[in-house]
Amino acid sequence: MGEPVSGAERAALRTVDVARESGYSVQQVRDLERLGVLPPAARSGNGYRAYTAVHVHALRAYRGLAGAVGPVAARRLLAELRTGTLAEAAAAINEVHVRLARERDEALRAQQALRAIQAEAGTPEFEQDGDAMTITELAGALHVRTSTLRFWEQEGLVTPERVTSLRARRYDLSAIRAARIVAALRGTGYGVPAVREIVGSLHRLDGLGATGHILQQRLDQIATRTVALLRAGADLAAVVTLPAEPTTTTTTTTTTTRPVR
Structure with a gap:
């Protein structure tokens, strides 16, 4: 299972924060959002991405699912989990367990x-x-x-x-x-x-x-694939139950560096 995400579950996170918490690079975070692994990030007042802990959970869940069923099926499954009901999400995850047991x-x-x-x-x-x-x-x-x-x-x-x-x-x-x-x-x-x-x-x-x-x-x-799915369990539950919208957004202004979008 993934380590607990620091801070409040709905606090706004920058791209670099999500990358650090999930173990992916900043570019990978952007790419996986574009591919639909992540729900679209909200935008702060200055136009920068504002993620939440659910995005971190989604990335961790994707890593486990990709190890269990492959990256293409993992992307499809995560999209279904975000848009379906809790019962549908539980059924989809259970189907992966059943498939691995059958194999x-x-x-x-x-x-x-x-x-x-x-x-x-x-x-x-x-x-x-x-x-x-x-x-x-x-x-x-x-x-x-x-x-x-x-x-x-x-x-x-x-x-x-x-x-x-x-x-x-x-x-x-x-x-x-x-x-x-x-x-x-x-x-x-x-x-x-x-x-x-x-x-x-x-x-x-x-x-x-x-x-x-x-x-x-x-x-x-x-x-190995079964263990990967088990490790993704808590993060998958968070993807299904936690809201993606942050309660606050951050606006960073500086003359020396630019925040990571």
Whole structure:
């Protein structure tokens, strides 16, 4: 969570004050206001920006949200939080938590599937060539469409054997193992190029180990994103509940320096 903002919550702050409190530079503060991360600052009598503590909270919340869902989604979410009701804001934040939990569950299922494959790899049954599946049987076992298996074949991810004059597909145990790994990786959000590279390494002795390492990295990334969201929690609450308008504005006059706009 962010540190408490010094001074009254609605006291007017200069751009440099907001930058110092939030950890962003003065230029970043201006840029993020222009992008809609911050509500528009009020203007003092001399035309200079007058921020409040809610702008600081918004910047801190943005940092956490960007770490959790990416900068584009974070900007959109903050805009929704400022304009929606409290119930809508709570629902939007809860949806991010649910999404991260779903990604974690998918990665854990993929990890469990990989461990099962590793356990099978050393058994005599796995080495036998008698067991095979048709495309319909394999699609049913993986809970995917047959068209998905054909797409994976086109992309070089899974290579079945072909039998009969009708070129019916037959998947041996090697192809079944590859298909299960592809399904696990695709289920955790990996794109086709990344999956292709992983599947290509399976002929090496460390192929399954490398895949396991990638899945663990995925789980670590999800954990980092979840912590970032948790850290943003108090600041998000402040963005929803605190007013953005200052109660007072400051007018600074000097002949030697100019206030930061």
